[in-house]
Amino acid sequence: MIQTSEHQEHAPENVIRDSRGTLIEKGLRVAYNYQGAVILGNIVTYKSTWKVARPGVGDNKWWYCSFELKVLNEDGHISTVKNPNSFIII
DSSP: OOOOEEEESSOOOOOOBOTTSOBOOTTOEEEEEETTEEEEEEEEEEEEEEEESSTTSSSSEEEEEEEEEEEEETTSOEEEEOOTTSEEEO
């Protein structure tokens, strides 16, 4: 499972791999939840950044992961996956 929040001084490294350790790259095939069913699609775009959740709370800050994966499914619909634990590269 990928951590989506951390409590430390500096921002953690960006999420660049899925929960199994496969590098996230444009064009790769993924399985994800779409309207209650697991379907397949291809990665269109991907971004991951860490943001401060509670500014001004001492040297150690609470960070949260802002993650967005755009997936084109087989029906031509583009879905947005916002949790790095909600998809898997196949």
